[in-house]
Structure formats: C-alpha cells, structure tokens
Amino acid sequence: xxIQIKIYINGKRSILEVKEGTxxxxxxxxxxxxxxDKYAGAWSEDRFVDFYETINKEGEYxxxxxDDPRALPAMWHTTSHIMAQAVKRLYNVxxxxxxxxxxxxxxxxxxxEPFTDEDLSAISREMERIIESNYEIEHxxxxxxxxxxxFSDNKFKLELVNEIEDDSxxxxxxxxxxDLCRGPHLxxxxxxxxxxxxxxSGSYWRGDxxxxxxxxxYGISYPDNKTLDEYLYRYEEAKKxxxxxxxxxxxxxxxxEDTGPGLVLWHPKGTIxxxxxxxxxxxxxIKRGYQLVTTPHIAxxxxxxxxxxxxxxxxxxxxxxxxxxxxxxKPMNCPNHILIYKNKIRSYRDLPIRLAELGTVYRNERSGVxxxxxxxxxxxxxxxxxxxxxxQVSSEIGDSVDFAFDIIKTFGYENFVVQLSVxxxxxxxxxxxxxxxxENAEASLIKALYERGIEYIKEEGEAVFxxxxxxxxxxxxxxxxxxxxxxxxxxxLPRRLGLTYIGEDGKEHMIYMIHRALLGxxxxxVGGLIEHYNGNFPAWLAPIxxxxxxxxxxxxxFAEEIHKKLSEEGLRTELDLRNEQxxxxxxxxETEKIPYMFIIGRREVKSGTLSxxxxxxxxxxxxxxxxxxxxxxEEIKQRR
RNA sequence: GCCCAUGUAGCUCAGUAGGUAGAGCACAUCCUUGGUAAGGAUGAGGUCACCGGUUCAAAUCCGGUCGUGGGCUCCA
Numbered sequence: 001x002x003i004q005i006k007i008y009i010n011g012k013r014s015i016l017e018v019k020e021g022t023x024x025x026x027x028x029x030x031x032x033x034x035x036x037d038k039y040a041g042a043w044s045e046d047r048f049v050d051f052y053e054t055i056n057k058e059g060e061y062x063x064x065x066x067d068d069p070r071a072l073p074a075m076w077h078t079t080s081h082i083m084a085q086a087v088k089r090l091y092n093v094x095x096x097x098x099x100x101x102x103x104x105x106x107x108x109x110x111x112x113e114p115f116t117d118e119d120l121s122a123i124s125r126e127m128e129r130i131i132e133s134n135y136e137i138e139h140x141x142x143x144x145x146x147x148x149x150x151f152s153d154n155k156f157k158l159e160l161v162n163e164i165e166d167d168s169x170x171x172x173x174x175x176x177x178x179d180l181c182r183g184p185h186l187x188x189x190x191x192x193x194x195x196x197x198x199x200x201s202g203s204y205w206r207g208d209x210x211x212x213x214x215x216x217x218y219g220i221s222y223p224d225n226k227t228l229d230e231y232l233y234r235y236e237e238a239k240k241x242x243x244x245x246x247x248x249x250x251x252x253x254x255x256x257e258d259t260g261p262g263l264v265l266w267h268p269k270g271t272i273x274x275x276x277x278x279x280x281x282x283x284x285x286i287k288r289g290y291q292l293v294t295t296p297h298i299a300x301x302x303x304x305x306x307x308x309x310x311x312x313x314x315x316x317x318x319x320x321x322x323x324x325x326x327x328x329x330k331p332m333n334c335p336n337h338i339l340i341y342k343n344k345i346r347s348y349r350d351l352p353i354r355l356a357e358l359g360t361v362y363r364n365e366r367s368g369v370x371x372x373x374x375x376x377x378x379x380x381x382x383x384x385x386x387x388x389x390x391x392q393v394s395s396e397i398g399d400s401v402d403f404a405f406d407i408i409k410t411f412g413y414e415n416f417v418v419q420l421s422v423x424x425x426x427x428x429x430x431x432x433x434x435x436x437x438x439e440n441a442e443a444s445l446i447k448a449l450y451e452r453g454i455e456y457i458k459e460e461g462e463a464v465f466x467x468x469x470x471x472x473x474x475x476x477x478x479x480x481x482x483x484x485x486x487x488x489x490x491x492x493l494p495r496r497l498g499l500t501y502i503g504e505d506g507k508e509h510m511i512y513m514i515h516r517a518l519l520g521x522x523x524x525x526v527g528g529l530i531e532h533y534n535g536n537f538p539a540w541l542a543p544i545x546x547x548x549x550x551x552x553x554x555x556x557x558f559a560e561e562i563h564k565k566l567s568e569e570g571l572r573t574e575l576d577l578r579n580e581q582x583x584x585x586x587x588x589x590e591t592e593k594i595p596y597m598f599i600i601g602r603r604e605v606k607s608g609t610l611s612x613x614x615x616x617x618x619x620x621x622x623x624x625x626x627x628x629x630x631x632x633x634e635e636i637k638q639r640r
Numbered sequence: 641g642c643c644c645a646u647g648u649a650g651c652u653c654a655g656u657a658g659g660u661a662g663a664g665c666a667c668a669u670c671c672u673u674g675g676u677a678a679g680g681a682u683g684a685g686g687u688c689a690c691c692g693g694u695u696c697a698a699a700u701c702c703g704g705u706c707g708u709g710g711g712c713u714c715c716a
Contacts, residue, residue: 199710204712209712213643367641464715583676584679585676589677590676590677599675
C-alpha cells in the first residue's frame with residue numbers, strides 16, 4: 001500500500017509517495033543519497049527518528065543535522081556502541097546497558113578487574129580504529145527466540161529480551177559487534193568525529209545494589225572537534241569552580257572530620273555571606289506579609305508520629321531519649337509551624353497566615369550521597385508555610401511565584417527551568433486530598449505560570465503524594481541546573497492534624513496549606529552560588545569589600561585613617577601593611593577575589609586621593625574617598 | 641548503605657625494590673621601602689587518618705575502622 005509522507009529538508013518540503021514499510025534510509029537514498037551524509041536523522045511528531053525508521057503511516061519528517069541538539073543523543077548512543085565494541089575486542093566483559101544520557105553516554109559492563117586510566121587510553125585507541133574503519137551500522141528486527149540464542153551467553157541481555165513484550169526485538173550491528181538496542185543510531189561508525197572517555201565508576205545492574213556490581217565508563221562525543229573542545233572546556237571550568245575547592249581557598253567553610261560528615265562549619269567569611277542572604281531574606285519576607293517564627297531543633301517523637309513522618313521518614317531521623325521520652329532532631333519545620341497555627345481558633349478574617357523561618361534541620365542522609373555543601377546532613381531551610389482559604393489559593397500561589405523569581409534573580413540567575421508536578425491520572429487513589437482540592441491546586445499553579453508567561457514542563461505522576469508542586473531550577477553560566485525554589489500544596493497534614501478555620505458561615509473549614517522554600521537550603525544555595533559566581537561575589541555579598549594596600553610604609557598612617565573611615569561607614573575593609581612589594585599584595589588580593597583594592601603610596605598621601613583597582617577590571621584610576629565610597633555603596637545597595 | 645579509588649606539614653603535592661620523611665606556597669625572623677598578579681635569606685612546622693598484624697625494621701606489605709572523591713541509589 002502506498003502512503004504519502006512529507007520530508008522537510010532545510011525548510012523545503014518534498015511530498016513523496018512511498019510503499020508502506022519502507023525504511024527512511026531507502027527513501028532518502030532514492031531522493032538524494034548525499035542527504036545521508038548531511039543529516040543525522042529526522043524530527044517527527046516530537047521525537048527523533050533515525051534513518052532506520054520504518055515508515056508505516058503518513059507523517060512529516062524534518063531532517064536535522066548532526067549538530068542539532070535533538071540529534072546528539074543518536075551520536076552518543078552510537079559512540080557508546082563503538083566503545084562497547086572496543087572494550088569487547090580488548091577485554092573479557094559482559095555488556096549490560098549503554099544508553100545516551102543528558103550529556104554524553106555510558107556503558108555498564110561486568111568485568112573482574114576495574115578499568116584503569118591506561119585501559120581508557122587503550123579503549124580510546126581501539127575506538128579510533130573502529131571510527132576510521134567506518135563500519136556501516138545495520139538495523140534489524142529479529143524474533144525474540146532468535147535473540148535469546150544470540151545473547152545466550154549474556155544474562156543481562158537475556159533478562160532484557162525476556163522483558164520485551166513484542167515478538168521481535170531490535171538489533172543494531174556494526175562489523176562483528178551487535179547489540180540489543182532500541183536506537184536511535186547514526187548510519188556508520190565514521191559519523192562520530194570527536195569523542196572523549198571521561199570517567200570510570202561503579203554501578204549496579206538495574207541500579208540495584210543487591211544485584212551484580214558493574215563498571216561504568218562515561219564519555220561524550222560531538223560531530224566536530226570544536227564542539228568537543230567547548231564541552232571539555234566547560235567540564236574543566238566546572239571542576240575549577242567546585243565550591244569545595246573555592247570554599248577552602250577563599251576560607252568560607254569547612255566540613256571537619258571531628259564534627260562529622262555532612263556537617264558544615266561556616267567560617268567567618270562564609271558566615272558574612274550567609275548573614276547577608278539571611279537578612280535580605282528576612283526583610284523581603286516581612287515586606288510580603290510573612291510573620292517570622294523560631295522553633296527548636298528537637299521535639300518529642302510523638303509530634304512526628306502525629307504527622308506521619310515518624311513512620312515514613314524514620315530512617316532519616318535522629319532519634320534519642322530524654323528522661324525516658326523519645327525525641328527527634330527535627331528533619332523539617334512544618335509541624336512546629338502547624339502548632340503555631342493551631343494555637344488559636346482561626347477566623348476566615350485572619351487568613352492568609354504566612355509563617356516563615358530559617359530553620360535548621362538534620363536528616364540522616366546515606367553516607368554515599370554526601371557532597372560538599374550540596375548534600376549535607378545538617379542544613380538550614382528557608383521554610384515558609386502559607387495557610388489560606390480556597391479563594392485565596394490563586395493569589396497566594398501567584399505571589400509566591402513572583403517572590404521566588406525576585407529572590408533568585410537578585411543572585412544573578414537569568415535562566416530557569418520550571419517543572420510542574422501533578423498526579424498520575426491513572427492512580428488518583430494513591431494521593432492524599434480530594435479531587436476538588438487537586439483540581440483547584442493544579443489550576444492555580446497553571447494559572448500563575450500562564451499569567452506570567454512562564455514556560456514549564458508538566459510532569460504527570462511526579463507529584464508527591466500529598467500535593468502538586470512547582471519546582472524552579474536555575475541555570476548557571478555553564479548551563480548547569482541548580483535546584484531552586486519549590487512551591488508545594490499539602491493536603492495531608494491539614495487532615496492529619498485538623499487544620500481548620502471558622503468560615504463566614506460559622507462552620508469549620510479545611511485549610512489549604514502551602515509549603516514553599518525559595519533558596520532551598522542555605523548550604524546548597526550558597527554552594528551553588530559559589531560556583532555560579534566562581535567565587536567572584538558581587539560587592540553586596542563579598543565577605544570583604546576593600547583591601548587597602550600600601551606601597552611602602554610611608555602610606556601606613558593614611559591607610560589606617562582610610563580604613564577607620566570606611567569601617568565607620570559599614571564597609572568591610574582589610575588593611576595590608578605588610579612589608580611586601582605592591583605587586584605581591586595585589587596578587588594576594590586578586591587571588592582572594594576581593595572586589596576593590598585601594599592603593600596608597602607617596603602620591604596618594606600627598607594628594608589625599610586613592611588609586612583604585614577593581615578585581616576584574618584592573619586599575620580604574622584615582623578617586624576621592626567620597627567619590628569611590630558612594631560608588632561602592634550604590635553598588636551594594638543595588639545588589640549588583 | 642554498596643562498588644571502585646583515595647587519605648603524607650595550614651594548603652597543593654613528591655616519596656621510586658619495606659631501613660623512623662621531602663618540595664613549593666602559607667607562617668616567623670632578618671634584609672629589602674619596592675607603584676598595579678609572587679624581591680631575597682634564614683627558620684619553625686609532620687606519632688605519614690586511626691587501630692591491629694607481618695617483620696630485626698612499616699608512610700611503604702596485610703586486615704579492620706574512620707574520612708574524602710567518582711558513581712549507584714534515595715529524596716515526605
């Protein structure tokens with residue numbers, strides 16, 4: 001049977017009559033075989049299809065080139081096969097799975113000895129050979145029974161084959177290598193122009209630690225060397241910006257072995273940053289009608305039994321005993337805020353009530369997941385809880401979204417990814433709350449995003465059981481995503497703890513409760529901020545604003561005078577009167593990423609001015625004290 | 641928690657076939673008073689993560705513990 005398909009090549013449309021069941025590759029070969037060299041695959045119905053695609057129905061196919069971000073996963077997947085082929089040629093391994101990932105690919109393999117750096121080099125060399133050989137990649141569908149024979153020596157592949165529901169399975173083959181694989185793939189191994197194997201690590205078959213322990217090699221590839229180099233530059237740059245490294249060299253914080261893993265000690269300079277953020281946070285909350293509260297670090301276990309946390313969250317809680325009574329170190333702040341809400345009978349006139357706290361909590365995270373300040377066991381959440389009526393939900397959500405963006409934009413984040421997590425429509429029964437509540441809540445979340453023209457990704461089934469939520473992540477300069485604000489409904493706690501208010505009708509009504517955190521945790525937020533700014537904090541956040549450097553000791557007296565004046569004006573200043581050369585003092589201040597350096601030598605003493613150097617701009621000229629301080633103060637005020 | 645790697649002066653790291661440790665930076669003292677990213681000399685500083693074992697002898701070999709890193713996994 002003939003069907004009609006439309007192929008778009010560089011915006012130009014070709015309408016073709018083809019036989020049903022024809023492979024896209026054949027169609028293109030007939031049309032113009034050079035297309036197979038220029039394009040990587042096609043975009044059709046919101047997904048990437050490779051040229052092995054069998055055309056079974058009418059449709060539109062937009063050919064896309066190798067460097068199109070939508071085509072890169074095919075290249076990565078192909079590179080992972082090339083790598084697996086190379087590994088099979090060199091070692092005795094059992095292949096598990098090797099998908100493309102967000103950036104790059106990996107392959108999990110079972111091998112007795114771990115891979116070394118030398119192994120990686122050898123594998124890379126073999127991969128080069130495979131690429132040079134430019135093996136044609138073939139695709140075929142084979143009966144399941146045949147596949148079982150083909151993979152009879154590989155328990156992993158067999159397990160996968162057995163789980164496939166169709167009668168036939170998809171196989172990709174290049175030279176002697178073949179693999180069970182859904183694709184997509186490129187047409188030949190030579191299409192991969194530049195690749196790099198990045199790291200080796202352990203993993204488990206199916207991510208299950210009870211099952212076979214595997215070895216994973218990660219890699220990346222691109223259609224040209226330039227793009228690969230750009231990626232590698234970003235990769236290296238990210239390593240250099242590591243907040244653990246900068247936290248140490250800038251003396252911001254440290255995790256001490258004596259204190260314990262996942263517990264951060266904020267040094268004086270880190271604490272300045274934290275305090276500035278906290279103060280800003282408090283001011284903004286008060287401005288926006290929040291009431292600040294403070295609640296203790298420990299509470300009776302009974303409280304957590306009432307909320308249900310004790311049952312579900314127990315292994316993450318630190319539990320201990322006082323006078324024979326069980327206590328818990330708080331892993332979250334909400335129960336305490338709820339107690340404050342419940343302390344009085346609330347009228348509909350009192351609502352909304354917004355409570356907020358920079359509340360420090362402790363969670364027993366598994367040792368293997370701890371990571372610098374980004375994943376810790378003790379951290380301060382900027383926790384807020386809104387208690388409101390149904391008719392207030394929409395404006396409260398809208399305000400929270402605005403608030404969230406206002407805050408994070410202040411820290412120089414400009415690109416965001418917004419995710420809306422809603423119920424799994426297939427399993428509505430596993431969620432707390434009524435249909436009506438879910439519908440209202442989702443509608444208000446969507447409305448808030450829509451009215452603000454915010455693009456978002458809707459994830460069905462990603463909501464936690466107690467309510468729908470919006471998660472905002474920030475993208476930093478290197479394009480990395482950082483978890484940011486979250487706004488979540490909670491239909492569970494109000495029910496369990498009986499959170500009500502007295503309505504206009506004199507009756508009790510269930511409250512709507514919204515959890516929201518804007519920074520997330522202070523630790524993770526500042527950790528991310530360190531990497532985002534690469535330690536070059538804008539003046540308002542910089543632990544030290546100015547370092548005063550003297551050229552010789554003739555400047556000491558004047559320098560001390562300036563230092564005193566600046567300190568009196570609330571500017572954070574340090575003096576460097578060491579008997580060192582100016583260039584040395586500059587180097588030290590530059591290394592410490594201090595935004596301003598005031599240089600005082602004989603000339604300045606004589607004229608009463610200051611020679612000013614900016615951390616990132618170099619020498620910016622001579623200024624009168626008032627001139628430069630007002631500039632700096634303005635910069636701080638503007639939070640630039 | 642699991643797999644793999646790793647743990648030497650405040651920091652970054654060297655230490656090659658087991659014979660009780662080195663460098664650079666930082667620090668201290670002295671010399672140098674030098675104008676926009678490292679002036680010079682001298683010196684102090686380490687129970688080589690911890691515990692145990694093998695050995696005449698352990699930073700080095702073996703076992704265990706703890707920490708850290710890369711992953712897996714988890715995230716009410």
